[in-house]
Amino acid sequence: MKINGTPYRTIWPAPAGQAIEIIDQTRLPHEFVTVRLETMEEAAHAIMEMLVRGAPLIGATAAYGMALAMNDDASDSGLESAFATLVETRPTAINLRWALDRMQAHLKPVHPGMRPEAAWAEAAAIADEDVAINAAIGRNGLKLIEQAWEAKGRQGCVNILTHCNAGWLATVDWGTAIAPIYAAHDAGIPVHVWVDETRPRNQGASLTAWELKSHGVPHKVIVDNAGGHYMQHGMVDLCIVGTDRTTARGDVCNKIGTYLKALAAFDNKVPFYVALPSPTIDWRIQDGVAEIPIEERGAEEVSHLQGRTASGEILKVQVTPLGSPVANPAFDVTPARLVTALITEKGVCAASPEGLKSLFPDR
Amino acid sequence: MKINGTPYRTIWPAPAGQAIEIIDQTRLPHEFVTVRLETMEEAAHAIMEMLVRGAPLIGATAAYGMALAMNDDASDSGLESAFATLVETRPTAINLRWALDRMQAHLKPVHPGMRPEAAWAEAAAIADEDVAINAAIGRNGLKLIEQAWEAKGRQGCVNILTHCNAGWLATVDWGTAIAPIYAAHDAGIPVHVWVDETRPRNQGASLTAWELKSHGVPHKVIVDNAGGHYMQHGMVDLCIVGTDRTTARGDVCNKIGTYLKALAAFDNKVPFYVALPSPTIDWRIQDGVAEIPIEERGAEEVSHLQGRTASGEILKVQVTPLGSPVANPAFDVTPARLVTALITEKGVCAASPEGLKSLFPDR
Numbered sequence: 001m002k003i004n005g006t007p008y009r010t011i012w013p014a015p016a017g018q019a020i021e022i023i024d025q026t027r028l029p030h031e032f033v034t035v036r037l038e039t040m041e042e043a044a045h046a047i048m049e050m051l052v053r054g055a056p057l058i059g060a061t062a063a064y065g066m067a068l069a070m071n072d073d074a075s076d077s078g079l080e081s082a083f084a085t086l087v088e089t090r091p092t093a094i095n096l097r098w099a100l101d102r103m104q105a106h107l108k109p110v111h112p113g114m115r116p117e118a119a120w121a122e123a124a125a126i127a128d129e130d131v132a133i134n135a136a137i138g139r140n141g142l143k144l145i146e147q148a149w150e151a152k153g154r155q156g157c158v159n160i161l162t163h164c165n166a167g168w169l170a171t172v173d174w175g176t177a178i179a180p181i182y183a184a185h186d187a188g189i190p191v192h193v194w195v196d197e198t199r200p201r202n203q204g205a206s207l208t209a210w211e212l213k214s215h216g217v218p219h220k221v222i223v224d225n226a227g228g229h230y231m232q233h234g235m236v237d238l239c240i241v242g243t244d245r246t247t248a249r250g251d252v253c254n255k256i257g258t259y260l261k262a263l264a265a266f267d268n269k270v271p272f273y274v275a276l277p278s279p280t281i282d283w284r285i286q287d288g289v290a291e292i293p294i295e296e297r298g299a300e301e302v303s304h305l306q307g308r309t310a311s312g313e314i315l316k317v318q319v320t321p322l323g324s325p326v327a328n329p330a331f332d333v334t335p336a337r338l339v340t341a342l343i344t345e346k347g348v349c350a351a352s353p354e355g356l357k358s359l360f361p362d363r
Numbered sequence: 364m365k366i367n368g369t370p371y372r373t374i375w376p377a378p379a380g381q382a383i384e385i386i387d388q389t390r391l392p393h394e395f396v397t398v399r400l401e402t403m404e405e406a407a408h409a410i411m412e413m414l415v416r417g418a419p420l421i422g423a424t425a426a427y428g429m430a431l432a433m434n435d436d437a438s439d440s441g442l443e444s445a446f447a448t449l450v451e452t453r454p455t456a457i458n459l460r461w462a463l464d465r466m467q468a469h470l471k472p473v474h475p476g477m478r479p480e481a482a483w484a485e486a487a488a489i490a491d492e493d494v495a496i497n498a499a500i501g502r503n504g505l506k507l508i509e510q511a512w513e514a515k516g517r518q519g520c521v522n523i524l525t526h527c528n529a530g531w532l533a534t535v536d537w538g539t540a541i542a543p544i545y546a547a548h549d550a551g552i553p554v555h556v557w558v559d560e561t562r563p564r565n566q567g568a569s570l571t572a573w574e575l576k577s578h579g580v581p582h583k584v585i586v587d588n589a590g591g592h593y594m595q596h597g598m599v600d601l602c603i604v605g606t607d608r609t610t611a612r613g614d615v616c617n618k619i620g621t622y623l624k625a626l627a628a629f630d631n632k633v634p635f636y637v638a639l640p641s642p643t644i645d646w647r648i649q650d651g652v653a654e655i656p657i658e659e660r661g662a663e664e665v666s667h668l669q670g671r672t673a674s675g676e677i678l679k680v681q682v683t684p685l686g687s688p689v690a691n692p693a694f695d696v697t698p699a700r701l702v703t704a705l706i707t708e709k710g711v712c713a714a715s716p717e718g719l720k721s722l723f724p725d726r
Contacts, residue, residue, distance in 0.1 A: 221688070305680070319565055320584050324582065328585070329592050331592075
């Protein structure tokens, strides 16, 4: 998407080749800094330290990391050692292993002399496919926003609430939940986005707000507590969120707090949509609350908060009392009964076994 | 309640008389500092700058402010001017005007020479009555916690979720929502409190956590997004929150985000209790969502956050992008249908017109 008028992706080969460039997302929203990665080790570091984050973007970065590794050592042992290093960077990210498996399977049969070229081409293909999937999610979700706009008699604007960051910064381009919003904005539908701050990591306030602002999409940042109030007062026309894992019956595991917004949407008859690339569907499980283990993350994410001081310095401050313990579940599960529809690259369907089977008949 | 073993109120006459002492709540949870107020102007400043906050405590501070004023100038004009100064400190606080009206009505008929003594006695009466009301709320709510403890077969502990700060720091002592928790803890029932951080002003993380820690009540701070997840997993036995305004049918206007927790409690069959002193009941209105105007507060409460740096300095950092607008509704309304019961100083009742009339037959 655009940053102040200039189109960007979150990752791209450097103009002179032999390196990749990324946006250092740890500096957002306070500073826009791009970083050049010239070695596989630098790519691994960028994933580990969360300069890049978001499952699709992690996958693409790992794929390009393999390409960087092939520049240095395209032997079988070079291939294996790059895989081993990169796969350890974020052990729980599904796309990471998927991208590395795909690169390894693609490169193993290739003569080492040809591997660098093949690796760069395959990494580019992985990145381009992510963009194509997200663009399709955007087109499919656009229809739902168009419906809301028509239902309002094309008056005012369509107010959309989102939680966390499922925007282009989490992918290679477009994003998942935000892709339909960009599509609507670019199509001339006036949209206004309520951006949930998304404590504890504040991905909404720091990433979603920044990318919407940079692309020129009207929005307001609100605390996570506020969305229910706006729904009670008719100030939210629809919600769109992303998901980290979707069960075969349409339960949705997403950033902590998503469930609360889905309850408020249901209570106020506001449509609650979940956007997802189909690889996030876990066909083996049904009951998300019972079957999905929820990651407990470190206390410092809750007790401390990063921001910019009046003098421009970026630092962390503690907001809890010394000696008060903290708990930090990272995700929650929204039962399918609260989800109006799922938006995938194949189309829109009900959050139900039948709905999902209608789009994915082979599963 | 206790601070590391020593009993405190939030406001008390200085040992040598002629002054009052308060806890500077703007320094919490990072520093415990008491401040001596020797003049009416200092009391007014303490209210304005929120060194004291919470409707009951504001009322008590204003009453003592009148007593300080009488020390300096007990004439009719001195009385009127003190009233005029103090009533302007927080124009929307109902208890502020109530306490000042009561002090003025009490002092006007008294000979100026007797006014200082009468003023100190009446301010002390106002403070003591607040303590008595809250202690009664504590005793009444204790029965509900005892029931939960019995229902669990007296195993483990009673997990209680609360939002914002309706603890002793908001009153003269005991608090409203937290009073039953202190009563249960002091009665030997093992309780554990999930403390909602309560963005944007973080009253949970900075005040509720601090007062629970200081009194020795087990608790954990969680982000506002997390409570629904814990309810889904049976880790919350009941919720207790306070209220700023309760309608005649039992709708509850409380800190923004309360509605979301009430929805989650209802969805998971977790009792949701609201504790209130009866003066917060507004008998003139029924439908809280339609009839209660919600205060929109300043953007900086959302965009900036105060905390302690690694070196111990207390400062504010910005967490939103420069140029991203912010919205900040301060309260929301929880419909009576989501409230299991109201806990008042007169007893516990259903959140309904009939329930309230059973406790307050004269209204």
